[in-house]
Amino acid sequence: MPGRTQRKVIDPISSQPLADFKVGVDSVIFSVDTSQNRLLVLLVMRHQEPFVNYWGLPGTLVRQGESLENAAYRILAEKIRAKNLYLEQLYTFGGPHRDPREEANSFGIRYLSVSYFALVRFEDAELIADGVSGIAWYPVKEVPQLAFDHNEILAYGHRRLRNKLEYSPVAFEVLPEMFTLSDLYQLYTTVLGENFSDYSNFRAKLLKLGFLCDTGIKVSRGAGRPASLYRFDATAFAPFKDKPLVFI
């Protein structure tokens, strides 16, 4: 908005009282089912108002004395057991009226959401079914209307995931330790969509980066000739760790 700061008038909102907030944390937990080439997101069914019986992102409100991140880990510990679940902060959604509990004209307590993001390996993640709450890995393409602005938070998380795949070696955290280049390509296609790159360009680019190591082992799948199994060579990658790099 060019010129936005050119106003000379004092904004009348300066004389409004300060807003009061409760702070929620909502997590976008992605996984990739590599056997079915589906990108999945963890959703939970809500059992209370507002948005009762809607699916939503796993979240909670921050308690006294609790950090934002600890609140996010606390609620996830009730929903999922996963190796290497590292949350990173995504975005904070805090506009007025994003939560129906704030009545439109009352200037009541507002609800701000700090969102977090993680990608977990599908095989290493176990959902905790307690017989009461619905909890599910939902294919991102089939996600229904969610509670609150959670569709928007999910869309933001999906963009972050795409970025991470483009600029970081995150793919190797969700693939099995040994994988074919075709497995790797499928993973990228699952997250980035078809046509992000053709296979031979992708293959050439990745091999040129020099941190995929051919294990010498071959696997046969289907009709084609056997494919080589590779692994990600963390030692070869180390010098690039803090350098800007593009993976595709």
Add this chain to the structure above:
Amino acid sequence: MPGRTQRKVIDPISSQPLADFKVGVDSVIFSVDTSQNRLLVLLVMRHQEPFVNYWGLPGTLVRQGESLENAAYRILAEKIRAKNLYLEQLYTFGGPHRDPREEANSFGIRYLSVSYFALVRFEDAELIADGVSGIAWYPVKEVPQLAFDHNEILAYGHRRLRNKLEYSPVAFEVLPEMFTLSDLYQLYTTVLGENFSDYSNFRAKLLKLGFLCDTGIKVSRGAGRPASLYRFDATAFAPFKDKPLVFI
């Protein structure tokens, strides 16, 4: 923290009451003084407790009915007039005890800070001196101990700026319309530090990307032979806009 979600015990914090928050917005506004090769950040002197007489990032608390972003623009409009001041959200700092107004043992109201980030062209930015508040462009290298956790927020903003320089054409928003490749290199060096790349590699890489356009105009500065003036060709860049790319 591997295994963090493996705990079976219910966290006793679940039974604590919800925390109450006021929400602040703090902005990290960078500029580059290209004539002196200095990276600058906008600071304001605080005139009230807590941290009276400390420098800090320009910020305010969110009012009733106000969005986070509007609050950030509102306070900046009192401090700086700048063309093309586009804020982007940086990070949210919300741990307990980050603000001394929250007394350590009282579980009083907490103060969360949503931070924003912008880079403005030095020549297009005018600070608004109202005769009361101190306001200054501070060289990032010489920033003193700031109020609250603002040094940490600044460090986070600096990392974001480095990233943007590496992965986006943001440099061309702060350079004059026509610049020498040496000007461009100086800008990168100012933000990324010496030794991020040697000049000839940098020059070759940038020219190869194909969206620097030689204007045919030469300038003489100092003793060397005249240097060509370039401009950023937004049309040539358009096809790369949403592609992952590294600029250095």
